[in-house]
Amino acid sequence: MNKISLVLAGFLSATAAVSAANYSIHSFKKIQLSDKFWSEGASFGDFNHDGKMDIVSGPYWWEGPDFKKRHEYDQPQPRKSAGGAAPFKKKLPDGTEQTIDGFEGALGKNNNYSDNFFAFTYDFNKDGWTDILIIGFPGQDASWYENPGKQGTKSNQHWVRHKAFDVVDNESPTFADLTGDDKPEIICMSDGYIGYATPDWNNLTAKWTWHAISPKGSWQRFTHGLGFGDVNGDGRMDVLEANGWWEQPASLSGDPVWKQHKFAFNQGGAQMYAYDVNGDGRNDVLTSLAAHGYGLVWWEQLKERDSSGEIQFKQHVIMNKEPNENKYAVKFSQL
Known part of the structure; x- marks a missing residue:
């Protein structure tokens, strides 16, 4: 019996099974990092060199393994993209307005997008510290953020942004070794x-x-x-x-x-x-x-x-x- 597991994280990430008679039900534990909408995608890497994987999503990264401690590597707001803006204002039933952190998404009435669609991790400058590559709203730029190292990952120090490529089109770009040069x-x-x-x-x-x-x-x-x-x-x-x-x-x-x-x-x-x-x-x-x-x-x-x-x-x-x-x-x- 051949089995292949299907894993889905936002968009399709791996695949499923061709088994006939027997199959297993897999369960997962959900851990909510934030109740705000900062990005369409996320990724992981050991940003602080403690041997445990951390999570990056939007302008923040969370320390593993419990993902309770959050660090700000980029300015969260104000931000604006072709898809929306952060923070945003929501009109309440009584006619007043409430300012809500992050992008609108499903939290408001317009279902607007963020300016952060994909996150990838890689040690670009080979200094031993994992950096972050962010691909923004479709048709906009990709930038990588330089990990400041030991002292910087202990604080909310903003990482230096390096604009990599001006126009990334298609809604499913990726970051991988295509050419075979490792x-x-x-x-x-x-x-x-x-x-x-x-x-x-x-x-x-x-x-x-x-x-x-x-x-x-x-x-x-x-x-x-x-x-x-x-x-x-x-x-x-x-x-x-x-x-x-x-x-x-x-x-x-x-x-x-x-x-x-x-x-x-x-x-x-x-x-x-x-x-x-x-x-x-x-x-x-x-x-x-x-x-x-x-x-x-x-x-x-x-x-x-x-x-x-x-x-x-x-x-x-x-x-x-x-x-x-x-x-x-x-x-x-x-x-």
């Missing part, structure tokens, strides 16, 4: 192109360099569906998007356009993954079907190619709109 890049869309942004590792305060892998298209800040993984098993990471995958060439010298393989994986989902779900040695594709609708599937990579030599995929539903479409009788959207 260093991560921002994988995203920008100005109508699919591609990735790389830092100058010898000058980390400089703006990052953009590398387009596609011709110019209609991709924009609110485009849904993006991921990466080795689809064809050649040892190189490819880029996944809603309408197919882009094959990484043997050499990246001169920023060549990658080969496009068209396939309708989804109507515009969220994060996408290449993973060998059924253990047959071929990476399959995991994706939600609609970012603001229902559907979580894995596309089985078939052994047989089509008449033109293209990889073929067969869809398997993990979860869909109706509870009876999965053994756990669950359904939820916004994947």
